[in-house]
Each structure stands twice: as structure tokens, then as C-alpha cells.
Amino acid sequence: MSDSTKNLKRSSAEREGVQVHKRVKTDGDAKMDTKPNPYLAHYNDNEVVASPLDEFERHKTTALQAAKAESEDNNPWTGKPHSQQYFGILKTRRDLPVHKQRQEFLDMYHKTQILVFVGETGSGKTTQIPQYVLYDELPHETGKLIACTQPRRVAAMSVAQRVANELDVDLGEEVGYSIRFENRTGPKTLLKYMTDGQLLREAMHDHDMSRYGCIILDEAHERTLATDILMALLKQIAERRKDLKIIVMSATLDAQKFQTYFFNAPLLAVPGRTYPVEIFYTSEPERDYVEAAVRTVLQIHASEPEGDILLFLTGEEEIEDACRRIGLEVDEMIRESDAGPMAVYPLYGTLPPHQQQRIFDKAPAAVRKGGRPGRKCIVSTNIAETSLTIDGIVYVVDPGFSKQKIYNPRTRVESLLVSPISKASAQQRAGRAGRTRPGKCFRLYTENAFKKELIEQTYPEILRSNLANTVLELKKLGVQDLVHFDLMDPPAPETMMRALEELNYLACLDDDGELTTLGGLASEFPLDPALAVMLISSPEFYCSNEILSITSLLSVPQIWVRPNNARKRADEMKQMFAHPDGDHLTLLNAYHAYKAAEQAGDDVKKWCHEHFLSFRHLSSADNVRAQLKRIMETHDIELVSTPFQDKDYYTNIRRALLAGFFMQVAMRESSTSKVYKTVKDDQLVMIHPGTVVSTPYDWVVYNEFVLTTKQYVRTVTNIRAEWLLEIAPTYYDVDTFEKGEIKSALTRITEKIRRRQAMKGGR
DNA sequence: ATGCACGGT
Numbered sequence: 001m002s003d004s005t006k007n008l009k010r011s012s013a014e015r016e017g018v019q020v021h022k023r024v025k026t027d028g029d030a031k032m033d034t035k036p037n038p039y040l041a042h043y044n045d046n047e048v049v050a051s052p053l054d055e056f057e058r059h060k061t062t063a064l065q066a067a068k069a070e071s072e073d074n075n076p077w078t079g080k081p082h083s084q085q086y087f088g089i090l091k092t093r094r095d096l097p098v099h100k101q102r103q104e105f106l107d108m109y110h111k112t113q114i115l116v117f118v119g120e121t122g123s124g125k126t127t128q129i130p131q132y133v134l135y136d137e138l139p140h141e142t143g144k145l146i147a148c149t150q151p152r153r154v155a156a157m158s159v160a161q162r163v164a165n166e167l168d169v170d171l172g173e174e175v176g177y178s179i180r181f182e183n184r185t186g187p188k189t190l191l192k193y194m195t196d197g198q199l200l201r202e203a204m205h206d207h208d209m210s211r212y213g214c215i216i217l218d219e220a221h222e223r224t225l226a227t228d229i230l231m232a233l234l235k236q237i238a239e240r241r242k243d244l245k246i247i248v249m250s251a252t253l254d255a256q257k258f259q260t261y262f263f264n265a266p267l268l269a270v271p272g273r274t275y276p277v278e279i280f281y282t283s284e285p286e287r288d289y290v291e292a293a294v295r296t297v298l299q300i301h302a303s304e305p306e307g308d309i310l311l312f313l314t315g316e317e318e319i320e321d322a323c324r325r326i327g328l329e330v331d332e333m334i335r336e337s338d339a340g341p342m343a344v345y346p347l348y349g350t351l352p353p354h355q356q357q358r359i360f361d362k363a364p365a366a367v368r369k370g371g372r373p374g375r376k377c378i379v380s381t382n383i384a385e386t387s388l389t390i391d392g393i394v395y396v397v398d399p400g401f402s403k404q405k406i407y408n409p410r411t412r413v414e415s416l417l418v419s420p421i422s423k424a425s426a427q428q429r430a431g432r433a434g435r436t437r438p439g440k441c442f443r444l445y446t447e448n449a450f451k452k453e454l455i456e457q458t459y460p461e462i463l464r465s466n467l468a469n470t471v472l473e474l475k476k477l478g479v480q481d482l483v484h485f486d487l488m489d490p491p492a493p494e495t496m497m498r499a500l501e502e503l504n505y506l507a508c509l510d511d512d513g514e515l516t517t518l519g520g521l522a523s524e525f526p527l528d529p530a531l532a533v534m535l536i537s538s539p540e541f542y543c544s545n546e547i548l549s550i551t552s553l554l555s556v557p558q559i560w561v562r563p564n565n566a567r568k569r570a571d572e573m574k575q576m577f578a579h580p581d582g583d584h585l586t587l588l589n590a591y592h593a594y595k596a597a598e599q600a601g602d603d604v605k606k607w608c609h610e611h612f613l614s615f616r617h618l619s620s621a622d623n624v625r626a627q628l629k630r631i632m633e634t635h636d637i638e639l640v641s642t643p644f645q646d647k648d649y650y651t652n653i654r655r656a657l658l659a660g661f662f663m664q665v666a667m668r669e670s671s672t673s674k675v676y677k678t679v680k681d682d683q684l685v686m687i688h689p690g691t692v693v694s695t696p697y698d699w700v701v702y703n704e705f706v707l708t709t710k711q712y713v714r715t716v717t718n719i720r721a722e723w724l725l726e727i728a729p730t731y732y733d734v735d736t737f738e739k740g741e742i743k744s745a746l747t748r749i750t751e752k753i754r755r756r757q758a759m760k761g762g763r
Numbered sequence: 764a765t766g767c768a769c770g771g772t
Contacts, residue, residue, distance in 0.1 A: 152770065180772055197771040226771065317766065349769060381768055403768035416768060461770085473772090526772035557767070567765095627772095689765040708766050 051076045058138045059110050063102035066135040077140070077167060077174050077190070086168040093166060096124030098270045102132055105268055109136065113238055114246045114265040118255045120272025121431060125249055126150075126218055127163050130191055133247070134167075137214050139190040144213030149196040151224045152387060153179040160184070160193040167191075180526070181623060196226035200473065203230075204523065207478045208237055214245040220258065221250040221424075222386065223460035223488075225470060232487045233477060235262065252424055254457065261488050275434040277396075281447040289399035290318060292444045294325050296397050297377055300442070301342055302333065307394025307439070308363055309377040310384060310432055314403045314418050319346045319379045326377060340372035341365075347380035347388070350557065352616065359390055385428050389435070396433040396441040398426060400454070405464050409495045411681050412502070414466055415707035422458040426450065460489050467491060467499040468529050472508055475515040476523035482513075505663060505731050506533045524631055527555060534660025535628065539638040541656035543649075546588060546641060548632070550653070552625035553587045554703055554715070559621070560690070561612045570612040578692035582700070582717030584657060585650055586692045594618050654701075655723050661701050662728035666713055667721075667742050668698045676700065676713070679742060688714040699724075721749045 052069040053076045069076045070090060093099065098119060108115055109132075119125035130148045139145055150156040160177035169175055176185030177193040185192050196217070203209055215234060220227055234246050248258050248265075259265050286292040293311055300309055313319050323344045333339035341364045347356060364374035378390060382402050402425070403416045421429075426443065433439025443450065462470070471482065479485050482496065503509040506529050508519030515523075522532035531551050538547035553559065562570045577593060579585035590613060597607040608615035632639065642649045658665075666676035666685055674696060676685050687693060688706065691714075699721050702713035724732045725746070734750055737743040 195771060201772055222770090224770065315766070315768065348767095350767065383769060385769090387769070405768075416766085418768090469772095562765085691765095706766085712765080714765095 051079065053077075053138065053140070056135070056138055058141065059136060061106065061136045063106060066102070066132070069135065075168050078169060082168050085165075089166050093124070093128065096128060097122070097273055098124040098128045101268065101270055105129070105132055106136060108266055108268055109133070109245070109247075112266050113242065113244070114248070114262045116255050116258045116262065116265050116267045117247055117249045117270075118251070118267065119249065119270040120251060120274065121435075122273035123270045125270065126155075126159055127166065129247065129249065130193075130216055131163065131167065133214050133216065133245075134191050137245070139213060142213055145189065145211055146191045146214045146216070147199060147212050148191070148193050148216040148218055149199050149227070149230065150193060151196055151219050151222050151227065153195055154387070155219075156193045156195050157182075163191065163193070181627065196224055196230055200226050200230060200233075200477075201526070203233060204473070204476050208241055209234075209244070210241075212244065214247065216247040216249060218249045219251070219386075220248045221252040221254065223457075223462075225461045225465060228460055228462045228488060229470065229474070229477075231261070232485055233479075235486055252457075254424070257488070274431060275436070275438045277430050277434040277439045277441050279430060280440065280442045281450065282444055283446065285446055285449065286399070286444050289401060289444055290322055293397055293399050294322055294329070296442050296444065297326055298329050298333065300395050300397070301330065301339060301375065301377075302337070304395060304440070306373045306375060307437075308375050308390075308392045309395045309397065310390065310393045311377065311379045311397040312384070312399065312402070312429055313379055313381065314401050315381065316346075316348050316350065319348055319381065322379050326379070334367070338372065341367055341374040343374070343376040345376065345378050347378050347384060349381065349383050356388075359388075363392070382425075384432065385425065390432075391436050393432050393435065394437065394439040396429055396439065397444070398429045398441060399444040400426065400449075404458070405461070407464050407466055407495065409466075409492065409498045411683055411705075412466060412498060413683075413705045413707060420454060422456060423450065423454045424457045426454060462487065463489055463491055467495055468502045471496070471499040472503055472515075472519060472523050472529050475509065476520065502663070503529060505728075506530065506660070508533065521635060521637075524635065525628060527551065527628075530660040530663070531555070532660070534657060535632070536637060537659035538656045539640055541652045541659070542640055542642045543652045543656050544632070544637065544639050544641075546653050547656050548625060548628060548639070549591050549621075550584055550588055550657075552621040552628060553591055554584075555624050556617045556621045557614070559587070559590060559614050559617045561614050563612075566612070573612045574692065576611075579650070580693075580695070581650060581654060582693050583691055583715045584703070584717045585653065587715070588653070591618070591621070654717055654719055655727065657701050657717060658719060658723055658727045661703070662724060662731055664702050664705075664713075665719070665724065666700055666702060666716075667745060668696060669741065671698075677742065678705075678713075680737070682738070682740070682742075683711060685711045685713045687716055688712040690714065691716055693718065721745065722753060725750060725753065 052072055056065060073081055075082050117125060117129060130146055133146050137146055150159065156177045156179050160175055161171050164171040164175040167175055172184040172186055173188050175191045176189045178185055178198050179195050180198065209215065217227060217230060238244060238246060248262065250258060255267050259267055290313065293313065297309055297311055313322055323346050326344050330339065330342045334341065343364050345359050347359050359378050363376040366373050378384065384390065400421055401418050402421050404419045405414055406417050407414050430441035433441050474482060474485065500509060500513060503519065507516055508522050508529055510516050518533065518536065521536055522529055525532040525535065531554060535547055535551050538544040560574060577586050577590040579589055594613065598604050605615050608618060642652050665679045667679065669675045669677055674686060676687065678685060693716060697718040699719050700716040701719050703715035706712045706714050732746060734743060734746045737746065
């Protein structure tokens with residue numbers, strides 16, 4: 001610290017007579033020491049050290065001031081000397097496009113409460129803007145943190161690590177991150193990266209987001225459900241809390257929409273740093289896009305200079321098939337025309353992490369000295385469009401399709417459908433070719449189709465989802481009037497109605513649409529409302545331990561592994577865990593066996609492999625279970641079990657399933673049929689062939705409805721219709737049913753119960 | 764007689 005900057009001016013807090021430590025606790029309850037004890041002075045690590053930040057006046061700082069402070073020998077945030085690498089990183093930071101506009105950014109930030117910031121890839125916005133805010137917001141004086149949200153966990157973690165390095169602090173100290181299962185922040189934290197969902201969860205218990213002085217929403221153009229809700233909430237909070245600053249960061253040129261939405265907020269745009277990408281279209285539409293894609297990849301390999309290829313397809317099977325075909329054709333090209341070697345890698349979300357890592361391998365070398373150079377070809381889902389960046393891609397092949405979630409409010413079914421992508425998506429894909437040098441993008445559709453047929457932006461998720469969970473969250477967030485809640489793209493009224501109806505049947509909302517005690521409790525769990533209600537009700541059925549396990553297993557991807565080359569053995573192994581009454585109980589059996597193996601000290605990974613179970617998903621279910629258990633304990637929800645020897649052990653569990661899933665029940669059409677009809681929606685469905693249920697039961701409860709080649713219900717368990725009338729009497733009021741087999745069946749059962757009770761009473 | 768794109772609490 002140079003003497004010239006020492007004590008030049010005291011911070012505003014000090015001028016007002018408050019003793020401020022250089023590092024103030026930011027959790028709001030930091031206690032100020034009253035009088036320092038002179039006898040303990042040598043213990044006092046809070047000794048006031050002058051810092052260039054002392055001269056800073058909040059919301060009046062300049063880029064020059066910050067640049068000076070950043071160039072000091074000592075770190076202004078910690079007082080410790082800067083490391084050697086710090087100055088190296090500082091130099092690269094100052095080369096970023098956004099650096100030139102630091103003063104312009106500050107000028108705008110000072111004048112406005114809400115700011116829209118548009119920065120293309122490579123501008124440095126995600127790492128730099130929060131730091132610019134840090135040097136102006138001075139959270140160490142105000143005790144109010146800066147938050148920066150990300151749609152994905154990996155991004156929150158890796159960006160936080162990067163920024164901690166840039167600021168020369170330890171991750172988890174001044175800079176931290178918070179995601180589900182992991183909170184790496186501490187009392188010193190000033191800047192916090194987090195997932196958008198995590199900030200939303202926090203807001204449930206702090207409606208004003210009062211811990212924060214500035215909230216930065218990053219990647220807002222992705223329009224995740226959580227981002228959309230946060231935007232609408234922040235609009236409201238901004239009116240109540242004039243001291244809160246908001247920055248909405250987006251990558252698209254669609255900034256106008258964000259500006260208009262946020263009371264005509266000012267806009268700052270920063271150019272990115274990418275290389276030009278030449279776009280090619282087909283002259284005629286392609287009939288078979290997979291075939292066309294394979295052909296295009298081979299043509300690139302045969303005639304284009306060195307550089308890796310990225311091909312976008314829609315799903316696992318399509319990708320594996322294309323990889324096989326490309327591999328075979330390339331082998332032939334090598335034999336017949338001395339082509340270079342090519343490594344072909346599939347890439348999709350459900351691929352195990354170590355296989356995903358392979359995409360970062362170097363392209364293969366030429367087969368022999370002087371031979372044609374090799375390249376790699378990655379065949380990927382949309383995961384490579386936003387979540388994963390692969391350097392070295394020069395050629396992109398874009399057939400123009402992706403799988404998208406769609407929601408039908410009438411049947412309450414969400415499903416995946418292969419659909420044309422949007423213009424924004426196509427641009428994003430093309431951009432992947434120009435990250436390291438100029439590239440080429442081959443679109444397998446006509447230029448006319450691009451201009452006239454593709455929509456501008458992919459529909460935001462909020463328009464494509466079942467909103468039961470969202471509506472429950474909003475109620476818990478204190479949003480009274482859902483109809484006038486100012487979302488950027490309001491969902492269809494029918495979707496809202498369906499969600500309210502579902503929550504009312506689950507007794508989470510009363511008839512006036514107000515949150516009930518059960519609803520309030522359900523919103524505490526990171527689960528869909530039906531699962532949360534089932535879990536909360538389970539002590540009444542003496543099986544909350546078991547329902548807790550089942551809930552966790554239903555919240556992770558399928559634990560059953562069924563490799564193509566060992567289907568039969570995998571199915572036989574699954575039969576070992578099979579329970580005659582259905583798949584939920586079979587899941588529980590498999591989980592109990594897994595825990596037993598773990599307790600016996602077996603190599604669990606090996607045990608899972610031998611039993612065709614996914615170790616990854618079972619251990620993540622265990623993780624979820626621990627989290628849910630903690631929430632149950634905080635709310636005094638009892639953990640109980642029926643003794644295993646009791647004949648009602650499994651019956652109690654089957655009945656408890658209905659406490660949450662009474663709306664997901666199907667009845668067999670006739671005693672000879674394999675077709676079932678869902679209750680109230682009258683959808684004809686088959687039981688998914690992956691089931692262990694062999695005897696066709698008359699009534700089943702199902703966990704999910706899947707729409708593929710046929711309509712299936714998956715993960716089903718046998719139930720008795722009497723239970724429905726007993727556990728969900730309102731929903732199963734026979735008078736509310738349309739005429740048909742289900743109504744007649746329920747009427748017969750009601751009468752049977754009545755006769756039985758009359759006989760008991762007559763005795 | 765078997766299709767989960769990608770995310771998140």
C-alpha cells in the first residue's frame with residue numbers, strides 16, 4: 001500500500017462515525033466490536049488497513065479509479081499482496097471487448113435502476129460485469145451482496161472459480177457460488193454466482209431479496225422458467241426497493257423486448273469476439289435429414305481443409321446410428337481414396353461424464369507420415385448449442401431440428417416432439433464454427449425455409465410446460481394475483497386454469513385459490529406438487545421412510561440399465577428385484593438391495609454393474625433422499641415404517657402412493673384387454689413394456705405418461721379402486737364423472753361398500 | 764413388444 005493513498009479520505013460510513021472493518025460480515029447480522037481491548041491488540045486481525053477502496057464513493061466511482069485500485073501491489077479486497085499470476089490475468093482481462101466500455105457502463109449504471117446489457121459470445125460479460133459492479137457497489141460497506149444468476153450449475157461453478165482467480169481471492173471467500181447440494185459462500189462473500197432456480201428458492205423466504213444490492217440475470221435470452229419468473233418478480237421488487245439495482249444480460253439482438261418489458265430500461269451493447277462463419281444452404285429441401293447429414297459430413301471430410309466437424313441431431317438413438325454410419329463410410333474412404341482418419345464421437349446429456357469428456361480429445365494424426373491430416377467429428381444434441389463449448393470446431397452441419405418439450409393442457413401431458421428450430425437457434429449453432437478461426441456452416445434446408453418458415457425465437461419454456469409447480473411457487477412467493485402477474489410471455493389461460501385445478505385437488509390451494517398449510521409445506525420441497533403431497537401424507541400410512549425412498553428414486557433418471565447387447569440379461573436381473581404388485585415396489589426393492597450391498601462393504605460400483613443398475617443415478621437418489629429428509633425433519637414430518645413382517649407393509653405403501661397420485665390412475669378397458677383408460681381424461685394407454693407387472697390388474701396408479709410410438713404409462717403399481725374412494729373422495733365423487741365404463745365401475749364399488757357398511761351396522 | 768432434447772429446486 002503506497003503512503004500517498006493512505007487515509008486520503010475516509011469512507012462515507014466512517015465519516016458518519018461508524019467503525020467499519022475492512023472486511024465486514026455480509027450476512028446482515030455482523031456485530032461491530034464496541035471497544036478494542038488494548039491487551040488483545042496482537043490478536044486483532046481486523047486492524048484497519050487503508051485500502052484504495054476507502055476513497056470510493058458508492059455509485060460515483062470511475063473506471064480509472066477502479067483500474068488504479070486493481071493495479072495496486074496489495075489486493076484491495078483482502079489487503080494481501082497480489083500473486084504473480086494476478087497481473088498476467090489482469091492483462092488478458094483488459095484485452096476483452098467489454099473492458100473498453102467500462103466507463104460507459106458505469107455512467108449508465110449510476111443513472112438507472114434497471115439496465116439491459118447485450119454482449120455477444122466472447123465479450124467477457126459474465127466474468128467482467130459483476131466485477132465492475134463490485135468496484136462500484138462496495139458490498140463490504142453496505143453488507144448487501146451482488147448476485148449473478150446462471151441457468152446451469154456447471155456455469156455457476158466454473159465462472160465463480162474463474163472470477164475468484166481474476167480477483168486473486170479464494171473461491172468461497174469474497175467470491176462464491178450457490179447451487180443445489182452445494183453452497184460455497186461464507187461470511188466474507190461479496191459476489192455470488194448461483195443458478196436461477198436457487199435464487200428463486202431463496203426468494204420464497206425473503207420476498208424482497210433483501211440480502212442483495214444488485215442482481216444480475218445472465219443468459220436471460222435462454223428464457224428458462226426460473227429466469228422468466230425472476231424477471232417478473234424483480235419488476236415488482238424494483239418498485240418496492242429503490243435501492244436495488246438490476247442488470248439483465250442477454251446474448252441476442254432481441255434486446256428491445258427486454259427494454260420494453262423493464263420500463264424502457266437503457267441498453268448497453270458490447271461487440272463479441274468471434275470469427276466470420278460462411279453459411280451454405282441446400283437448393284432443395286432434404287427428405288431424410290439424417291441421411292443428408294451423414295452425406296454432408298463425408299463431403300466435408302473429402303474436400304474441405306483441416307478442421308473439426310460438429311453435427312447437430314435430435315436424440316441418442318439417431319446420434320448413435322449416425323456415428324456408426326459415418327464410421328463405416330470413413331473406413332471405406334480411407335481404403336479407397338486415401339482419406340485422412342476421423343474420430344467420431346457421440347454427445348448427449350445421458351452419456352456418462354467420462355464418455356462426454358472424449359469430445360475434448362485431440363483430432364487423430366495422419367495415418368502415415370505425409371498422409372492427409374485427421375479430424376474429429378462430434379455428433380451432438382442441443383447440449384453443444386449452449387451448455388458445452390468445444391474449441392477447434394470449423395464446420396457445423398445443421399439439419400434444423402431438435403426435440404422440444406410441448407404441453408397439452410387438455411390432457412395434462414408433457415411430451416417431446418422433433419420440431420424445426422428457431423432462427424436464433426440456427427444462428428447460435430452456426431456461431432459454434434467461428435470460435436477459433438473463420439468457419440463454415442452447412443444448413444440442410446433452403447434459404448427460403450430459413451427466412452420464411454423458422455420462427456424468430458424458440459418459445460419460452462413457460463409456454464411449453466405444466467405449470468402446477470410454478471403456480472405453487474408463485475403462491476409461496478407471495479404473488480396474490482396470478483392473472484395480473486406481469487410475465488414477459490403470459491401462458492395460455494387454460495394452462496393456468498389446469499394448474500390451479502390440479503393444486504386445488506391436491507389440497508395445496510383452497511377453493512379461493514389461497515395457499516393452504518399443506519400447500520405451504522409442499523412448496524418447501526424441491527419436488528412436483530403430487531410427489532410433495534405424497535411425501536407429506538406418508539406418515540398417515542405408516543411408511544414415510546419407504547415413500548421418501550420412492551420419491552427420491554422417482555426424482556432421478558431411470559436407475560435401470562439396459563445395454564443393447566445385453567438386454568435379455570438385464571431384464572432377467574431386473575426380475576430379481578421384481579415385486580408382483582408393481583414398479584414402485586420394484587424400485588424400492590432395488591434401492592434396498594443397493595443399500596444392503598453398501599452396508600456389507602461391497603464394491604458398490606461393481607455391484608451395480610453386475611446387477612444392471614445405474615450407480616450414478618442410485619447415488620444421486622441417495623443425495624436427493626438426504627436433502628428431502630432434512631426438509632422433513634425441519635418441519636417435523638415423522639419418519640416411520642410398518643414392520644417388514646407385517647402383512648400390510650406393501651399395502652400401506654401402495655395406498656400412500658395414491659395420496660399424491662390419485663389423479664394418475666387408469667382402469668383396464670375390459671377383462672380381456674391390455675388397453676387402459678385414464679381416469680377423467682379418458683386417454684387410451686398401454687402399460688409401458690419395461691414394467692415388471694405381468695398379471696394385468698384392473699386398476700393401476702402410474703408415475704408418468706409417455707407419448708412415443710404409442711401412448712404409454714410408465715412405472716405403474718396395482719391398486720384397489722376402494723382405496724380411491726377412501727383416500728381421494730372429492731376427486732372420486734361419482735357424480736362428477738362422465739358416463740362410461742369408469743363411472744359404472746366406481747358406482748358398483750360405491751354400492752358394494754355401502755352394502756358392506758350396512759351389514760356391519762345391522763349386526 | 765420398450766425412444767429422456769436440455770436444464771433447475
